[in-house]
Amino acid sequence: MARGDVPRVASIALTVLAVYSAAIAIVPPLREMARPLTALVDDFAVPLTPNLAYAAFLGLLAGALARRKRVAWLLLVALLAFSVLLSVISTPLVAIAPRAEIPDRGRLLSEVLVSGAIALILIGYLWWGRSEFFAKTQPASFRKATATLIALLGVSYVVGFLLTIFFPGDLMRSARAIWVLSRVLGGVIEVEGYGHPPAWVAFLVGLMSAIALLVAFGVLFRSQRRRAVLAPGDEERLRALLGERDSLAYFATRRDRSVIFSPSGKAAVSFRVVNGVTLAGGDPLGDPEAWDHAIRAWIEQAREFGWTPAAIGCGAEGARAYQRAGLKVLELGDEAVIEVKKFSLQGREMRGVRQAANRVERAGYQLRVRRHGDIAPEEMRLISERADAWRDTETERGFSMALGRLGDPLDAGCVLVESLGRDGGEAALLSFVPWGDRGLSLDLMRRDREAENGLVEFMVAGLVRNAAWLGVERISLNFAVFRSAFEEGAKMGAGPVIRAWRRTLLFLSRWWQLEALYRANVKYHPEWVPRFLAYGDTRDLVRVGIASAIAEGFFKPPRLPRMLSSARTPTASSAAPGSDAARPGR
Secondary structure, three states, rough: OOOOHHHHHHHHHHHHHHHHHHHHOOOHHHHHHOOOHHHHHHHHHHOOOOHHHHHHHHHHHHHHHHHEEHHHHHHHHHHHHHHHHHHHHHHHHHOOOOOOOOOHHHHHHHHHHHHHHHHHHHHHHHOOOOOOOOOOOOOOOHHHHHHHHHHHHHHHHHHHHHHHHHHOOOOOOOHHHHHHHHHHOOOOOOOOOOOOHHHHHHOOOOOOHHHHHHHHHHHHHEOOOOOOOOOOHHHHHHHHHOOOOOOOHHHOOOOOOOOEEEOOOEEEEEEEEEEEEEEEEEOOEEOHHHHHHHHHHHHHHHHHHHHEEEEEEEOHHHHHHHHHHOEEEEEEEEEEEEEHHHHHOHHHHHHHHHHHHHHHOOOOEEEEEEEEHOHHHHHHHHHHHHHHHOOOOOOOOOOOOOOOOOOHHHHHOOEEEEEOOOOEEEEEEEEEEEEOOOOOEEEEHHHHHHHHHHHHHHHHHHHOOOHHHEEEEEEEEEEEHHHHHHHHHOOOOOHHHHHHOOOOOHHHHHHOOHHHHHHHHHOOOOOEEEEEEEEEEEEHHHHHHHHHHHOOOOOOOOOOOOOOOOOOOOOOOOOOOOOOOOOOOO
């Protein structure tokens, strides 16, 4: 067995124990059936009790070991060392005790010795793999975790004590305090012969203690955070690496991302750390020959801080680079790209777009196309305010395919497409970021809900007509998630699996507009460019998916109260925070 397997083996073992402890705590019949096995593990391996708080502790410890947290390794070694110490202390006491007090002294002495020997073997195994536990945690995490645990266990104790007053069952009045303390501490203190309150009281107190441990150890094992900020110096270096390859490259200049460069400075990976996931957006930037070095630096940083690496929205070339670095690749969907020279409103297949554009034009709407640098600052401020007023969500959305700002002086090369009503006022707008020198990539799409339908088709067609003087040859529109499933699943003769997958996506489209994005793009008959997700391990997919949803603005995780959170913890980057805004429309 390799030394590098130690974290995985330790994590799997503790996960099994955590599931077992939770199962026997929740299901009383199972607890009785498994009592001999529980006693065997408890006597000869590690402490094992039917308690949700203890199960939560084991589960969190297992997760931290899997992420190679140094503090988790120290805690597990300390617990095993404590078991050895108990064996050392207990052995002479049992040996010299009168036989009348301990009739089965030989068996008990054997159990103590075997338990200590097993703990020593486990310590030796963990010590052998100590170099594999290198992931850092936040500064002062132990102090914060201790304060959090004491506060929450105190709440659990008070609630539990009140419950035993109102629902005592056959629990003796004099034993209430010690019984509640025993349950809050996970059964460490044995209380027998004093009766019990109703089972649901014991379950509720154990559950509250489990939550307290869950929160406290979450604070203890939390990875070193990295402030989402792009320093001005890094942004300047990043802009020099943008190039022509990736339509999403310009979005790397978001101020709520961080960046890590290759040792030569010729390539970089743009990312944000979300929920313990270091989430890269799009392809690496710069010289493809230096991509591997930038990706390696990014992955090494993830290992150092215990982050899970993943890249969302990367193209085929970027996906191959991430794959060379050891990540797995999954196709997410396709990006719609219009080739200006091939685009035409003529023909039966473009009838819908043509009719929509003509209807808007007959209604008296006009088109205006300008570079952001040609718009006066005051006018741009008004445009930005109008765009915010038209936003149909409470929070801004976007990460991998949205810029998150409008009207910044450094974005002078961006293009604004406006639809003006008969009164000269704005009815809708599209904003595009540069895609090298010859392309544009859609960033922002907003419209007045009271305006004529078909404004987007009118503006896209108008932008293509104006592409020559802009020097634009290709235009990237929205990203259609799982496009092939919608397309292939609707064909005659499609298999049952693809049809079922399409029906699932249609159901999810009620909330996330997956089909609407596909329909909004397919009408232009674009070139479909595949986009991929790169991730480290299949078991990380759920975590990566949640982090992506948070980054894109589709999900907002609950926050702990400020007194229990580490929002003010020093971070891996000490620069001032950037904007967290993100624009929808991709």
